[in-house]
Amino acid sequence: MNQLWGYLIVEELVRNEIDYFVISPGSRSTPLTVAAAQNSQANKIICLDERAAGFHAIGYARATGNPAVLICPSGTAAANYLPAVIEASIDNIPLIILSSDRPPELRQTGANQTINQVNLYGDYPTWQFDLPCPTAEINPNVVLTTIDLAVSRARQAPGGVVHLNCMFREPLAPTDAQVEIPASLVKWHEGRFSIGEAPPTPYTRYADKLTIPTPDEIQSLIETIASTAKGILFVGQLKSPAESQAVIKLAERLNWAVFADVQSGLRLRQDVPNLIHYFDRLLLTDSALELEQIDTIVQIGTKIVSAQWFKWIEKYPPTNYIALADNPDRYDPNHLVSCRIESDITYLCDRLCQQLPQLSPSTWVQKLRSASDRIGITAAKFLKTSKLTEPLIARTISELIPSQHGLWVSNSMPIRDLDMFGVGANAEESQSLSLRVGANRGTSGIEGAIASATGFAVGLQVPVTAIVGDLSSLYDLNSFALLQHNSQPVIVVVINNDGGGIFSFLPIAKSTDLFENYFGTPHGLDFQHAAAMFKLDYYNSLNYEEFIHDYLQAVDDRRSAIIEVTTDRAENLQLHQALNLDIQQKFE
Incomplete structure (x- = not known):
């Protein structure tokens, strides 16, 4: 039964197009490790240090937008994921943790490598579940529907960490014992795919969820933008090239000054209209006087690096501060946001581009660009000497x-x-x-x-x-x-x-x-x-x-x-x- 459940867990993850497994070796996780090792569609990496494994998974998820799967044995192994769990939770990075655990009869008995792994990460996971020990009395469909829900909770906006605590009784290693596959799984099992074939659909398919604002909210945003004489499009951390391209199209339509954080994907580009490359240092100069009376700031994305920016807007707050994000979490350390719209970023930018008239460039934006260029030349000369x-x-x-x-x-x-x-x-x-x-x-x-x-x-x-x-x-x-x-x-x-x-x-x-x-x-x-x-x-x-x-x-x-x-x-x-x-x- 351990083998069967391990196989079902890994197979259903792969059928959900989650195929990267970061494995930290251990005994109690044997059913999961063997299942991943034997699945030809699963990509594996062995990571001895669980803390490093957690951050390796974060890097992968940041690059792909798709969660990696972390597998570890029982005891303190899973506790070493905690720094990565916190990072991923706060920044809405999808991760799926499969921690292995002792069965209930060994909990609170002094059994070796047994700790309380239930709710191990507190409130940081977006969803967590204590998966029971494999047994013939539990329909294996429970495993499949649980995995499908876990994947949905990790992926769907805002996304985040999912923790499945998987209990296993011995024997943990593969045995010759035959387990009859229940009739309800026969059709699913026969759908096993081979290399080069498209995978079958998951047992339970969760439809994609698109968070979009109401037409009235979009219209109100358009009216605010249209009445703005001085506007800044501030671009924080973005999650994908698609979001970056959508924001660039919006910048072309607005013709506002663009301040881009280095995590946005725009800061190191030269094809972004009205990009003020050195806005952070510009705020130290007399040219920043141009920014003392800003009508509207539209901020897309979060996790902004520039401390100088936060100091400036606290001293000179705009009339309108509009934050656009794909999650419900507040990101407003200065408590200045006057309107917040939760939406899929690509969708909202496309809608605004369709409905906004092409705005004309203003002389004050040109002044900012000229000042930024001078800063760039000054910095280059200073640093190269x-x-x-x-x-x-x-x-x-x-x-x-x-x-x-x-x-x-x-x-x-x-x-x-x-x-x-x-x-x-x-x-x-x-x-x-x-x-x-x-x-x-x-x-x-x-x-x-x-x-x-x-x-x-x-x-x-x-x-x-x-x-x-x-x-x-x-x-x-x-x-x-x-x-x-x-x-x-x-x-x-x-x-x-x-x-x-x-x-x-x-x-x-x-x-x-x-x-x-x-x-x-x-x-x-x-x-x-x-x-x-x-x-x-x-x-x-x-x-x-x-x-x-x-x-x-x-x-x-x-x-x-x-x-x-x-x-x-x-x-x-x-x-x-x-x-x-x-x-x-x-x-x-």
Whole structure:
């Protein structure tokens, strides 16, 4: 019965077109692991570290929009998924967890590797269910309908984490015992497909749900837009290229200023009309006076990186702040949103494009574009005259990364530097048109960065460059093991400033008696031996020219690699301050 239920679980997931299984080895999960191993349609990866497995699954789901399946044994194994569960839950990333558990008679008895796994993740899952032990007295159809509901809850907007806690009694390994397949399953079982054939439909098919606003809501939005003299289209994190294309079409129709977060898929492009590339730094200059009386902000997407943006809108709130999102969750840290519309983003943008008249460009938008271009020139000159620095690394990668690659950015300084100083290539080269950028901004933690990048590469099925800090890399050191067997190479650019660089920008840095030991946290380590341990190519770039050479060499080799760059935390703070001052002085 264990074998049968394991087979049904994996087979029904595959029939729902969920075919990526991240497996952490163990005994109690044997029925699930064997079922996945023996299913020719299932793609598998073995991940020894459950925390890394969870973030690998997140990277895959961010790339594909489709959940990966996590399989683990009983005990604390499933508890190690918790950081990834929280990240996925807050950012509406679909995941399906199949944790294995002891049977009820072993719970609260002191039995080995037995903990309370019911509701293990609290309120973070969008749905969770304690699947009973396989037995002939329970109709196996229960398994199929449960899996189909789990898939629906993980996928349907807003999406999120589903946890199925699967209890198994021994024997766990396959046996020669024959189990009669119930008559109700015969037809389903005979529908087994072979490679190259289209899979049969799931046992219970859940129709796709499209969240759309009412015609009155759309009309009210159109009237607000049409009456706007000064408008900003702010684009936060988007989930797919289809959403990015829909937003670009809306931007063409609006002719408003476009502020795009680096996670939007638009920030590093050159074909977005009225894109203000350096809006974050522009807010530090006198040109920002143009933004003091904004009629309307339409925000699409969430998880915005720019802290400067939040400070600005709190000081100069617009008359109308309209938030468009595909989920019911509030994302309004400044408490300024005056209207919120929940809708499928692609659908709503298409509807607005159909009904909105073509708006004319305004002179104030042209002023913003001109100011942004000046900031870009200033930053380029300033950074290229300095030695190899953290902002220059982010900017250089944005210039050199091939368009068919993916880019994963770790939290703290790397994503901020890319958001502030990243640049798209020339439009005629179409360099950045298909570049996907990923980051874990649900909780903005530093854990799981390398593991997430590996999953992102598998999901995109292209090579990925990951920009990661040294503490993130140390925190996720086990995940370098995933690079040995990943189906796509990942180039990990480790920015090693010997500690937590972002803390140098905080007021605590002035407490010199406490700062270095408790916040700067120097470690004195490098990653050359880690590269050797995990059999990865290793580069140590000492200057700007070497970094360009090493990065392009790693790209050409199409092998996973570590490129380590050593920087200085104090110098990095001074450089950011000097660059900001240089930008401000250009506008005085």
